[in-house]
Amino acid sequence: MFSYLYQFLDSFSFLVLAVSGLSIIFGMMGIINLAHGEFIMLGAYAMTIMAKASVPLPLAIILAALLVGLFGFVVDKLVVCRLYDRPVDSVVATWGISLLLRQGILILLGPSLPGLTTPMGTFMVGGTSYSIYRMVLALIAVVLLVLMYWLFMHTRFGLHSRATMQNSATAQAMGVNTAQMYSLTFTIGSALAGLCGALYGPTMTITPTMGQAFQNDSFVTVIVGGANPLIGTALSGTVLGVIQSVLNITMGTFFGKMGLLIVAIIVIRVLPKGFSGLVESYMMKRKNR
Amino acid sequence: MLKVENLSSGYGTITILRDVSFEMKQGEIVAIIGRNGVGKSTLIKSLIGLIRPKSGKVVYGDRDITRMKPYERARLGIGYVPQGHGVFPLLTVRENLKMGEMINASGKDKSLEIAYDYFPRLHERREQKAGTLSGGEQAMLSIARTLIGRPKLMMLDEPSEGIQPNLAFQIGEIVKKCSSDMGISVIISEQHIGLIQTCAQKCYALDKGIVVGELAGEEIQDYNCIKRYLTV
């Protein structure tokens, strides 16, 4: 029984951590960041290099997130900010950035970096050993969701960003500097991608293409979750987490991955706006009670 | 207060407004009238900055604001009530009102009370999502949201659209009251004759993006005189 819970928490945290940066940028700016996986990869590299230079792991993780955030800020200022109202072009541009990063890292640092060992060791339940670190990741995913909730629902930035999401022209006319909001959003989204890479870095092999695994799962999660970064991430992280963990245990990880894709296809058919659309239309209907 | 000189503006390569010029004084209520599609919204959007003018000049107080961004204009005290009310549907009434505070950079009375005083109905519904309000309530919310910012100039784009006629008169009364209570200058784009007659001190009539008439005082109260500019 515990193995199901463990599997669920593992899938859930992976999906939530992988998707949060992507969904904030998509929900807020309507921009699909195809370099998201590469930002995650950069986070993993930055963390690994710092950890090898004997920076304590927690600090290396935080610094890596900040560095990738800074990198995102620069990418926004140089490229993305010119494409705010051209979502299709931004897909092409961020795809270009992703190729550049993957090849650039390959040339600079070679085909792989010797990884770290997963920290913190294991614990036993009913004769099976489980990784403590992965449970810490689950905790971090939950904390991240709570923080995102607080940021979006209880701060001025959150209010302004929700308004900008719903109607950017009116938000501007209310005095919101939407260009600045977008720049900040892209920076935060990038930092979250970096955080994800830094957190998962110690659990996997560090290669220039490692971002792809995250990219695929996070795109599925965004599709299922829809445009609302909060509702979408939490709900689709949970639902997909359950589906994936059950499939992983009963039929193996291949079917776990397949299951996610199939769910994504079904959700696009039934709920084109994902879970966010469902919840939002429910909120709009409440008046008729 | 506001001076518009030979303003031309439009969308992409299409020019809609041509050489629009007018002027208004502090505290004045000016109506922009005209049929559907003559360019009323285009004018108001050019004044708030959502459309970049192609040529001409907009002077607000003693500042040339022609090239300023909408948020900069808003922070100078220009309030905007969009056509179709433009409430944020998924924000609550209270959150919508809080969005209006930004204009109020000077930190004057920031409370939402002023909105609730004018529109007690909004207080009852403050935790409700704005998208679930009726059209009339959304119109009130949109006006209240702008008033929170204590604007010096308030621009309303067809506030009467899609609401009952008697509520339209009420909006006219409210606009008049705000203007005299708080000394706010008002530009209001309208087709509803009753609303125009209730509050406007001066009218500019638009047709095909050109100012084709100017009415003041008695002429505004003359039904047939106004009607001319509003019927096909």
Ligand SMILES: Nc1ncnc2c1ncn2[C@@H]1O[C@H](COP(=O)(O)OP(=O)(O)OP(=O)(O)O)[C@@H](O)[C@H]1O
């Ligand atoms: N985004 C746009 N792109 C191209 N043309 C536009 C756009 N918006 C409006 N127009 C055109 O500009 C002209 C003026 O439109 P505008 O919205 O200013 O009219 P209006 O006087 O506000 O009409 P209404 O009373 O129906 O609101 C119309 O012919 C319209 O088709």
Ligand SMILES: [Mg+2]
């Ligand atoms: Mg209009």
